[in-house]
Amino acid sequence: MFEGILERVATQRPLIHCITNYVTITDVANMVLACGGSPIMADDPQEVEEVTALCDGLVLNTGTLHTHTIPSVFLAGKRANALGHPVVLDPVGAGASRLRRDTIHQLLEQVQFAVIRGNSSEMRVVAQQHLTGASRGVDAGVGDATDEQNLEKVVRDAQSLSRRTGAVIAITGAIDVVADSQRAYIIRNGHPMMERITGTGCMLTGMVAAWCAANPGDTTRAVAAAVCAMGLCGQLAWERAQQEGGGVGLMRAHLADFMGSLTTKQLEEGKRVELR
């Protein structure tokens, strides 16, 4: 299902410009490296356009927005669009403040995203922008945590959001949904303990950008592969940490260990994915 994806990342070592939050920035850089890419972090308005022009893909992550660097996400996003680089949005904490909501909604208007990846609460905020004027309430839409009961609806909403934004939509959680307007991958990799280390979502977003940059024209499959890979490495990392008598600390180290050595064979055998 994911033939060629990892190989192209390894061959091309795409350079990814990350404007990302300061909480998880080290782990994002290390995960981009581990998954086969190369990261550059830069967020000053005076240099982001030049930096992104040197790169193959761009991450915009809203985790620790600062008013003095908000112009950077627009400048970099537009330049990356002009250059045809994939731009990935991670709307971290989208609902936590007006500053985040407004910034995200303006980004959706001004920047064309290749992928938008968030948890279900964040993606609800993203979707609401595109539902303005509709009769749905705050709790409707893709906002509920995905489970077997609401899965059908989550997939429909993700595909609808994909149609409206032109982006591949990845809603991650206990069950992950990766959808474009035509297809949806339902992914059941991952481990609940991944929520107990900070930044697994941010790291995945960095990976997604690298894998999409190396696989142009095959974005949906590349995103699905990245989501499976992160979930699989999370499972393996927790299992290994437990075997060693450790926990979340060792798991964090092993997550990079497993990602750094992941093969297509392992991914194909370990993936738990359904294509609808």
Next chain:
Amino acid sequence: MFEGILERVATQRPLIHCITNYVTITDVANMVLACGGSPIMADDPQEVEEVTALCDGLVLNTGTLHTHTIPSVFLAGKRANALGHPVVLDPVGAGASRLRRDTIHQLLEQVQFAVIRGNSSEMRVVAQQHLTGASRGVDAGVGDATDEQNLEKVVRDAQSLSRRTGAVIAITGAIDVVADSQRAYIIRNGHPMMERITGTGCMLTGMVAAWCAANPGDTTRAVAAAVCAMGLCGQLAWERAQQEGGGVGLMRAHLADFMGSLTTKQLEEGKRVELR
């Protein structure tokens, strides 16, 4: 001694808003997760009031103050006070610059802290604010590293500072003192190697906020439990790292491992604490 403390954290999973330094921010987030809470980092003046209103507790850490985010600590502190959330001050590097001293002293005037936690040098700077006009010199007060000789005096000074600030005072070091105006816990957990990894103090402060948020009305005991827990996990982490032929690198990973699986039974059996 600490019955119920951990259980309440695990049940409530308090959400902690951290305005903290960029050196240790990842490790603080991971420790808040490991000890049972959930962290949000946000420090832009335009969003901190909204973010803290979503949370159950607030950390203000002065480790890497920036003039453009200093207004944030006042805005968040006052909002948290208005909402009755516990606010914990970590006066990192309090004596390193006029900017830090002035900010800390203004904070002490404008924000009511539930807990102030620092090492003895930092707490000396905090105490001096409250000794203005008194005849004591710079080297007096709680400024000396706590040892068996000066312990009585450190406890008295901590209790005096607690009376003046209304906060529980935690002075951590080789011997830790946690005091309110009535009681003092003397804690001898911990390992000297904990000073050789950055951020053990900052991580403890994050923990303290989470444990206090989940144990309202029982702040002094919650702080003492957190200080014991961090010290105990530090001992275990160093011991494990040594057994594995490692050192400070593995210790850092194992610190989160042990905190993530700590039980009340382990804490009760491992604590080295005296209540005066």
Next chain:
Amino acid sequence: MFEGILERVATQRPLIHCITNYVTITDVANMVLACGGSPIMADDPQEVEEVTALCDGLVLNTGTLHTHTIPSVFLAGKRANALGHPVVLDPVGAGASRLRRDTIHQLLEQVQFAVIRGNSSEMRVVAQQHLTGASRGVDAGVGDATDEQNLEKVVRDAQSLSRRTGAVIAITGAIDVVADSQRAYIIRNGHPMMERITGTGCMLTGMVAAWCAANPGDTTRAVAAAVCAMGLCGQLAWERAQQEGGGVGLMRAHLADFMGSLTTKQLEEGKRVELR
């Protein structure tokens, strides 16, 4: 060859002020601690002069420059110069933007560096400043990755750059060159996998500052020792990680493990160095 270097670091525990990028700041702090120093990070213009005056050495790293903290690198650099503290420049991503190039070139005019450490691409940008008006093109000079073929030329260029800047020059990569105007150390420690974890260069720069601060008057030898030590610990960390079935994640932890316990005997036996 490196007798006394580590011992003086361990005895003096030099305090190092780091104005460094946010991607690797935690790992830099932990490496400064592991190698025997003590770090303080502070980058607000209002406090950097005071902070650096408390310290024994200064790191200026351009990895995530921000316009609002750029004044800090000049203020701290000049103050450290006035106090006779060693100042180490790490021109991270020197060629990535005009902002970085201009800042680095202005720094070279206004601050006297004890050491400049970068990879060959970064050092090329540094050297070009000092070649203005000369007929060399962009691709000439120290810009090519160092290999056995161009080694002679890299050494000559490094010595020339040292003469012009008055700094010890460290060009790190598969082969490392540490040179002053008289001597050059050719170092073949290290492991290719060190490039797969973020910040090994930044960590080395922090170490270099600590080791130079503790060994005044012996800067070139201290830099060479630090470069050997980092390379050696990288080799050992990767080897250990592999033995344990791990990869880049464990390697990152073990790098600090090995640095934290490195002895002169290990360094002397493990060094792969040639003095020309």
